[in-house]
Amino acid sequence: MTPEPPMETSTGSSSPTQSRLTPPPASIVWGVAILGLALLLYLSRELVLLLLLATGLAYLLSPLVRLAESTAIRRDVAVTALFITLVVGLLVMSYFLLPRLRSEFNTLYAGLPSLTERLDAALDAVQKEIVAEYPVAQRLFPDREVRYERLNAFIERQTADLPNLVGHLATIALAAVLIPFISYFLLRDARKIIQFLMDRLPAPHIETSVAVSCEIERIIGRYLRGLALDGMVIGTSAALGLWILGVNYPLLLGAFSGLANVVPYLGPILGSAAAVLIALIQFKSLAPLAKVVMLYLVIKILDDVAIQPMTIGMSVHLHPVLLLASVIVGGHSFGLIGMIVAVPAVTVVQETTRLLLERRRYRAGLLDPHPRTRFPVQSYVC
């Protein structure tokens, strides 16, 4: 009948003779364990990335599975039906969009060898236009030879990895098969995995564990679904805008802008830079360039003011400095994917730490047990 005593949080004092047997403080054990885990994850980062992407896809699709589950439809049936629908949808979309995208890509790729010359000619035309309007600006531009050499070196640097991309195609194709495959099983067995973990968790930790699990699911789910939706809206708006402005490769540039948008800060810059580059080569004039820049500015403002609050919303509460730092560290450790997953990963760590510390402080009696007593309490109820 007597409730269990609260867990010991301190290791307590020990006599000098017992000091050798005293285990290290729990914080050190946890610290070493976390460091070891981080090292293991870093060493097997390719597998981790694959699992992360598969988990991301599972999170994106989970609301649809839940919708089916809420009507008591078997989870395996719902997941299988969903994947079949997705494959059919992708095939139909490929049938209509792929030929157009492929022709745009082929034209772009065919023009790559003469890219330096065409870009140089375009820059020259724009430079002349500026100098004609403002002669004093002539001093700001380098000689044509110097500019050509710099441009050539820059393009060689940027396109040096392109032949390797073909070599990576096999890896990309394998990932394209493995990610949905793993994702299918993760989605199908998610309830069993959670049940397995829940039954093995000690009862005193269950509420905090459920809280942590719910917060992780809420943050990652909202962030990824919001990001996907945001990318689609941005990509479609950019493609439509570029098509109206008469810029070449609107579909390709729209798709690139939408995909690049998932990288915080850097993505929108990359997306607009690609469109500006294409418009520069195509029009060789300032006015259309300004229109493209304006288009991307308008899209960015609309994204920040209207689209993002509706899609990603308040799922991420990171300080801007921490957000930028996490993107940089993620980029250095895991490349492009690291930049994308850095923000939700750091948010999850932040929320988990907050919840665990809250419980610790509760147990240590440091937290005010009546934080909301400001609510007026009546001395009677009748």
Place this chain on the structure above:
Amino acid sequence: MAMLNWRPWATDHEQLNRLHLLEKVPLFTGLSRRQLGKLLVKLFEKNYHPGETIFLEGEPAKALFIVLHGRVSILHAGKEGVEQVATLTPGAYFGELALIDDLPRSATARADEHSTLLILYKSHFDELIEGHSTIAIRVMGNLLKALAGYVRAAHARRAGPPVTLADAPLPGDAIPTPTDRSR
């Protein structure tokens, strides 16, 4: 035609049983099957051994529990030691105050036998009622009725004989203060 009747084949019977149980939980009275389905997918499930403590009095409260199988005792530390205030069977719920405020648990819960509980985390509940005003109104209404019933029962235990119209104060009489009335 038999091929077209896919529903029985695709039905998750465990999930259906949970749905039937939720229909009987007083807190969710008045919710449609569809609304209960939305609630159902938010629930976690956990098995407890006999004698296992589910939560302790004074611990942070973050979830509501519903008894799916087994029996659960609610214990409260009083002046004369720990007393058992309730025994709960399938369909009953406890820890509901966690859905209302952030204050610590006011009692201890313990599994008396092998028990399976459904757990609804507060944030999930908040998320659900924020998006569905009908669910919010129904569940909060049920919760208020339960609390009102508890208050009335507590008053009845403490009060003397019922007050009749003859006992009512006449105009000009001193009106008792709220504190007096609560006694």
